[in-house]
Amino acid sequence: MKKGYISEIFSSLQGEGPYAGRRQIFIRFAGCPLSCFYCDTPYARDQTLGTCTVFGNDERSVENPMPAHLVIEFVKELRTPDLHSISYTGGEPLLSPSFVEEIAKEAKNMHLRNFIETNGYSAKAFASIADYFDYASIDIKLRNHGAVEEKDYERLYSNAVGCIKISVDRGIETIVKVVVIKNTAVEEIEEICRDLADLNIKFVLQPVTAPPSLQSADIVPGVKELFALSETAGLFLHHVMVIPQLHKFLRIR
Ligand code: SF4
DSSP: OOEEEEEEEEEOOOSSSGGGGGEEEEEESSOOOOTTTSSSSSGGOTTOEEEEEEESSSSEEEEESSEEHHHHHHHHHOOOTTTTEEEOOOOOOGGGGHHHHHHHHHHTTTTTOOEEOOOOOOOOHHHHGGGGGGGEEOOOGGGGGGGSSSGHHHHHHHHHHHHHHHHHTTTTTTEEEEOOOOOOOHHHHHHHHHHHTTTTEEEEEOOOOOGGGTTTTHHHHHHHHHHHHHHHHHOOOSSEEOOOOHHHHTTTO
């Protein structure tokens, strides 16, 4: 039985993309190799987090690393009649693929749907677990996100595009998400959309939600900018959406 590091497990509403508002059980894996400046889960970036918090019938702390069968027990406890799917999120779930695989396999045995949310940093890790997933939401980071140093950007980008192509090839419903900030270059979005042209994906432009430390900074794109980016994406892709983070409006986890 595999063990792994998890930051938190809870039931809530999906807050991003075309499935915003759908009820999910979130398994937030600990650890992330990136460092986006707008990260809203910095507490989940430590891969050796001592405890996982479970928000079930009551709030509990469980020691890490925790076994996959215990994660499944919490999934059973949190299951509700309106459940859409299990969200494997982070941090970054691809950091622990064999642990994710064991949980996802058991969830499939329970006839649950699996939904992975990843920054796409490893196409190899994604390929190893993709067959257990019904939905994949894969990020493409822009150069100005600060996710990696400039010298490592091309590698991150090609891995994310690799994850997207694997996801589409395996018949997974594939969502591609790009967080956009003020003055995001139309040319950068155009380049990405050219690379993804003709793939069966839902493409989401997500205006950044300013983290608490940047509340006074002018980083959120205006409506005209969002229209221009959306129109550019629409030249290459069929399903283009502009969707902000719902859970920030509802003030829920
Ligand atoms: S990939 Fe996600 S978890 Fe990692 S730093 Fe970026 S926003 Fe935070």
